[in-house]
Amino acid sequence: MYMRYFSRLFSAMAGPRPVVFSGPSGAGKSTLLKKLMKEYDGVFGFSVSHTTRNPRPGEENGKDYHYVTREVMQKAIDNGEFIESAVFSGNMYGTSKAAVQAVQAKNLICILDIDMQGVRNIKNKDLNPLYITIQPPSMAVLEKRLRDRKTETEESLQKRLHAAQVEMEFGKEPNVFDFLIINDNLDEAYGQLKETLREEINTVKKVSMSS
Numbered sequence: 361m362y363m364r365y366f367s368r369l370f371s372a373m374a375g376p377r378p379v380v381f382s383g384p385s386g387a388g389k390s391t392l393l394k395k396l397m398k399e400y401d402g403v404f405g406f407s408v409s410h411t412t413r414n415p416r417p418g419e420e421n422g423k424d425y426h427y428v429t430r431e432v433m434q435k436a437i438d439n440g441e442f443i444e445s446a447v448f449s450g451n452m453y454g455t456s457k458a459a460v461q462a463v464q465a466k467n468l469i470c471i472l473d474i475d476m477q478g479v480r481n482i483k484n485k486d487l488n489p490l491y492i493t494i495q496p497p498s499m500a501v502l503e504k505r506l507r508d509r510k511t512e513t514e515e516s517l518q519k520r521l522h523a524a525q526v527e528m529e530f531g532k533e534p535n536v537f538d539f540l541i542i543n544d545n546l547d548e549a550y551g552q553l554k555e556t557l558r559e560e561i562n563t564v565k566k567v568s569m570s571s
């Protein structure tokens with residue numbers, strides 16, 4: 361009872377509750393997140409992860425990711441600068457403490473886009489986020505979207521598809537995610553996402569209006 365009270369009080373002091381987005385590569389996480397952040401400017405802030413993968417055309421260093429070498433990333437991990445890190449499809453990815461603090465310092469809802477290893481690791485930390493999994497309607501649709509995105513080589517595509525099967529199973533595990541959204545029709549999935557986050561959005565809007 362007291363524990364729950366104090367953990368709520370602590371969360372309130374740390375600002376709004378962060379939101380974790382997970383799900384297979386190609387499920388539509390970035391598409392949905394970008395729409396959300398555009399519509400609700402000043403409500404959400406993106407936790408900019410570090411990665412050793414190369415930037416894609418149109419991606420910006422410091423906005424989509426911090427693009428770093430393995431050496432730099434490993435050193436920062438060893439220095440205790442990361443909340444969590446993982447290897448996905450042969451590249452390192454991780455959430456730095458600074459990335460989350462930068463968003464929380466502005467009293468915004470911190471959005472994390474992380475894989476299932478990240479979800480497992482964050483569960484053991486005191487971030488206390490809401491967990492949302494974004495899933496594709498089927499493996500065939502996922503493959504088509506990933507191919508049409510034209511960001512992957514055949515090799516990295518195959519790695520992503522393999523990982524996607526595991527991520528899809530993980531999405532069904534009980535007691536991991538608070539919400540599951542199937543991204544079939546984009547507008548419908550986006551509507552569900554907004555509905556899911558309505559309470560959080562209204563809380564942040566009220567606080568920013570009263571300050």
Ligand SMILES: Nc1nc2c(ncn2[C@@H]2O[C@H](COP(=O)(O)OP(=O)(O)O)[C@@H](O)[C@H]2O)c(=O)[nH]1
Binds near residue numbers: 382455477478
């Ligand atoms: N654990 C963890 N996973 C991350 C992080 N940043 C991104 N990811 C995940 O890494 C995977 C690959 O991301 P990316 O290379 O951008 O490819 P995409 O998901 O196909 O657009 C996705 O599942 C992301 O959710 C992070 O900081 N930590």
Ligand SMILES: Nc1ncnc2c1ncn2[C@@H]1O[C@H](COP(=O)(O)OP(=O)(O)O)[C@@H](O)[C@H]1O
Binds near residue numbers: 385387390392506547
């Ligand atoms: N509902 C949808 N219908 C059709 N295409 C979609 C839909 N959602 C996303 N896409 C497209 O599918 C591809 C993968 O989406 P993306 O947001 O990059 O996924 P993720 O961030 O989960 O890897 C992108 O090219 C995107 O434009």
